[in-house]
Structures are given as structure tokens and as C-alpha cells.
Amino acid sequence: MYQMEFTPQRLERVHRSMDHEGVEAIIVTRRSDVQYLTGYESPQEYIPTGCLVVKNENPRLIVSELQRELLVAESVMGKVLTFQDETTERWYSTYTPEFWKRIVQTIRDSGVEKSMIGLQHDWLTIDEFDLLKNALPGAGFKDYSPALYRLRQVKDHSEIDTIRRAISVAEIGIRTALEIVTAGKTESEASLEIEAAMRGAGGQRRGIRAAVLTGSHARYPFAQPGPQRIEEEDLVIIDITVSHLGYFAEIARTVHAATPSKEQSAAFKGILDLTSRFEEILVSGTSVKEIGKAIYDEFQKKGPDWNLYKPYGNSIGLDLIEPPFLMPDSEGTLREGMVLSMTPICADPEQGAVKISDMYLITENGPENLTNLTRETM
Template sequence: MSSRNKILKVQKLLKEKKLDFWLIVTSELKDIHSPWILGTKCHTRHAVVIPSDGSPSVMIAEMEAPMVKKAKIFKENEVYTYESPDDFINFLKEKLTEKGDSPRIAINYVDDLYKGGEETINYLLHGDFLELTKIVPKANFVSAQEILYTLRAVKDDDEIKLHKKAAEITIKAVKHAIEHIKPGVTEAEIAAEADYIMKKYGAEPGFDTIVAAGPNSADPHHNTSNYRIEKESLIIIDLGAKYKFHTADMTWTVYLGDNPSEKIKHMYSVVKEAHDKAIEAVRPGIEAWEIDKTARDYIYANGYSAKEFMHSTGHPIGIHVHDVGPAFTEKEKSKRALIKLEPGMIMTVEPGVYIQKIGGVRIEDDVLVTKDGHEVLTKTPEELIKL
């Protein structure tokens, strides 16, 4: 959906919920909704005000106003600039009180954050909130969570096309990266090769590329380092290209050498089968926890436990690597595990097994929920690649 159509949809939702405004106030790329709506990244402090009816508006520093105008989502007369903090404050006061002194304003935070999750909505900083309470002291501020869930959880055809392009670039990047794996090369060098390809094809890394080699592969969120890759070791590569604000997420596990141990071969085969079974279960109407249970039951039945598989089976993906929507996790661990899948949702499926001092295996694909079942948007290898 175009950003202008997003604005129209937001206005419809605001009216339904009897809200007066959706407000984004941010700086230094702290809120992903700003570039998603504006069509460009802005670093200076700025505000996006979308009323329930009438024209939206942006207040931004003079140096970045031309970028917003060039994106052609906001009209020329909807883009305002400021020279001083007072200009910014007065703009907010004027816009946010157009409907009266006690407006109902949706802002980007989450109710029940620790139990419900949805961190990728929770972007308004406390300092900004305190300023807003001074600027509009009688305002009733509410969470924009429901509005953003409606906007982001289910992707339309245009967004699915962008995700497919991001996935295509991600596959190019990982294939290029593994060509450079050899003894003595560092994890950081392999990550750089992947990042280069993403940028070469018009994208950027959607998150820090993970290259975890040898014993480091036993840590699911290993920080890519200058560790030198050794012969006869597992290497996990977790990466995702962000293309026009849409992020893919894929993980390959490869082996440098000719003789993986029986333990490593067993780890890979179990994870791959769990991955395949979980994907096969993806369809509309199923609750998210059931996908996790499909993968988890298979892994546990084949000799592993929660100690070796300590993360969820997958998550929604979209404009953020961890998007809003269902979570493929155990149902007692998150309310999001109870959400039913709908056509248009894009989820990762990424079971793993990790054993300290030996290594880890994670296999991850992006999966689109379709009307009749699912479509795999990325494709990991059927067998363990030996380099």
C-alpha cells in the first residue's frame, strides 16, 4: 500500500476509534514508522501529525524538508519547517488543539509491553512524552497499537512484492558470502561480503548480519567478530536485506570441511525436518503456538530439550525484522502465541539446536500465509552444504 493510502487508512481507523490524531515525534531514526510514512529517512527531530480528517502535516528541520517533498507523499503545503525549538513546540500546540483543548491522541507505545510484546510499536521516548504533556496538558494519550497492528500485520500485494524482492536480494547475498568462506577468514569479513551484495542490489542490511563460526554458532545471537573460521566447523549466517523499508530474514547453516561428525549431521537433519514440518503446518486459522509446537515436539522427540532449543520457532516480519503479529512460541509465554494466522501475514520459521563447545544449527525461511495455505519466499538448502 502506498504511504498516502496508509494515511487514508489511518484516518479511517482514527474515526472508528473516536481518536483525533495519530502522532509520531522522533529523531535519529528511532521510530521506524517515520520513514515508512514519509518515504525517506530523516535524522533531525520531526513530527508527523495525521488527523482523523483533513490534511496530514510534517514539521521538520529546513535541511531535511526537501527530502520529504521529493518523496511526494506529503504535499508541498503539508510540510512545515522550524528554525528554533519554539517553532517546533508552537506547531505541535497549534495542530494538536485544532479539535479542542482535550484531544485524544494515539502515540507509539504499547500497553502491557512485558507480557504482550510488540516492541516494534514501542518507540516514543519518555522525554518526548513529557514534552507532549506540557504542550497539550489536557490531551488524552492512548496507544497506537491497534492502529499499527491493522496497518502492519497483514501485507497487501504491493508489500508482498517488496518482501519478495528483499528475499531475492538476501539469497544473492548469502550465496555470495559462502563463496568466500575458507580457513583463516574472519566472521566479520564474511558478513561484509553479504552486506556488500545487499547494498549493490539496492537494499541495505535490515539488521546486523550474524556470522557465527565454530563454537560461536552455539550462541543464537552471537555478535559477529574477528574470530577466524577454522576447518571442520559449523557456520551460521543469519541475514536479511531491507528493500524499500521491507525486511527479509533468512538463516543458512553450512559446514567448512568434508567430515562433519555424526552429532553435527544429526543436529542438522533434526532441525531441517522440524523446519519443514513447521512450514507444512502454516495455514490460515491456525493459532501461532501450534506451529511452534510442531517444530518443538519433533526436536524434543529426537533427543534435544529446551536447553538446546531455547528460542521461539518464528516471528512476523515486515518493515521491521520482528514485526507486529503472531509469535511462533509456546502459548504460555506470550499472548501473541494465541493469535490466528491470516492470509497476507509473513512469518519466519527458524528452529534451531545449539550445543556449547560444539556449535549450533539454525535454518530459517520467510513464509507467506496464503488463502489456501502458504508460500515459502526464501529457500534454504535441502542438505547441509559442505564447503
């Protein structure tokens, strides 16, 4: 079975980041960040799982005693510590006092109980923060979430290889869709057929989503396929998401159930032409704001009189949607090693929606399109 390879360079980057942020330890409680630092993919979002990293030391994965029995030691980077399972009404679905006791004791054992400690403020309840402050009165605390996002934006070779594997399954979903999406089927029927094909190709059930969408609701990012039948006048968006070892891939194509109208053809060409510009503008060192403005201006100049929806793309990895978001008002700069999901979509209330999504790796020689599928699907 293929397993993620964790390189020493990733941990070195984490320690350099901690130095830069002025923290001696970080407490990580967000599931995808725990996986990034330790390799452990928690089976459920609500299961308390954490990670403690002390500067210049290996990570410590902290799980309940019940979870410990399910771990495969070879897949975890760092030492595994456990806490007693405890669920009460007050702490249900949060990180229990027993979890935090284990965190606090490990911090004391490491001698950093009076140091600056990085937390994830967006993944911490008020009760949990109060518990920490009371248990470590000599410590200082700062939000480390933005620094972790910056670290995760640049993928190492093992992450990129895992994303490529996810893309290969997503491509099977698109190829299946191009064969089976026809007028008369419902959105749900077609979507289930595609998902079955991807599961058969090795896609993880938890991360698979095939959405065959028609009409005006197809423009929404997380629209769900419904019982409505595909009509001959419909534009049909095929939106595929796949997860492999926790890493996401997203590909979308647009087809027509029969013969597109003049307006629908113009909209498709507008998005198609826009995607051809990505190879020119997705360059390392370019500001995200500049890219967002270039995409907007290009569509306004050459595209149809349809609404172009933001964001036009985003980083992708252990989360389907990660910052930076490619919009005219975003901050940040493209860097080598980033993987972007470019998802331009335009829509008209009467004519439907058009979306073409591909994934790009930012390299020193320009963007590499990781998707090996034609965009000419109409």
C-alpha cells in the same frame, strides 16, 4: 528507480483502526511507523521526524526545515509541515519543543484539541508527555502503539513486492557465502566479502548485515563475526539481513567447513525436518501459541538433545523483528497478508549451532515460502 506505491486502502485501514480505538487523531514519532504512514524514510534514527493523522484526513509529515530540503515530494503521502531546528542540552536527541509546538498548533487547527489522541507511549519521554498534557489540557491520551503494530502485521501488495526485492538481494548473499566460506578464513573476512556482493546487487548499506558465525556464540540472535578462523570441524551459520526501501529480509543457512560429526549431522537434520513442518502449521487463523507449541513439541520428539532457542520466528517488515513472536506462551493469530521470518536455531556448547531461516507469506491457500534457496546445504 523503484519507489514504494502507497495505496488508498492503507489509509482507509488506519482510519478504521482509529475508529475502533476511539481516537480522533494519532501522533506518531517512531521512525518506522512514520514511514509506514507517509512513505518518508528518515535518514537517521535520532533525527526528529513525526506524523500526525486526524481521522478521515491525509497524514501530515512533520520534519525540520533542514530536512524539508532533502525530501522528494513524490515519495511522501500527505502534506509536509516543518518546524524550526533547535537543539539544546536538555532536548538533545529528543523531539524538541519546536517540534511539539508544530504538532499542537496543527491539532488545534484541525479542531481536535479536546478529543482523545493516540500516542506512542514507548516512544515518548516524560518531558515530552508533560509538554503535550500542558499544551492540550482538554485532550485525553491513550497508547496507540499496539494498534499500529496490528495494522503493520498485514502487508499490502506494495509492501510484499518490496520485501520480495529485499529477499532477492539476500539470496545473492547466501549464494555468495556457499561459494566463499571455507576453512582458514576468518568470520570477518567472509562476512565482508558477502556484504560487498550484496551491495553490488543493490542492497542498501544501512540495512545490510552478513554474519558468518562459528562456535557456541553463533546461537545468539545478534552475534557479530570476529577474528576467529573457521576450523574444519566447525558448523558455520550464514545469517543474512537486507533492507530495501526500509523493508527487511532475513535468510540463514548452515554449512560445515569439512565433514560434520554424527551429532552435528543429527542437529542439522532436526532443524531441517522442523522447517519442513512450517508449510503445514503456518495457516491463517491458527493461534501463535499453538504454532509455538507445535514447533517445540516436534523438536522435543524428533530433534537431537540440543537446546532449541526462542522465539522460533516473528513478523518482519519495516522492523527486522516485529510482533507476534512465535513461542508457546505468545498471543495472537496468524492472518492473511502477514509475512513471517521463521528462524529456528539449536545449539550445543561443544558442537556449535544450526540455524535455517526462511520467510513466509500467509495466504488464503496456506503459507508461501518467499525464499527460493535449497535448505540442503550439508
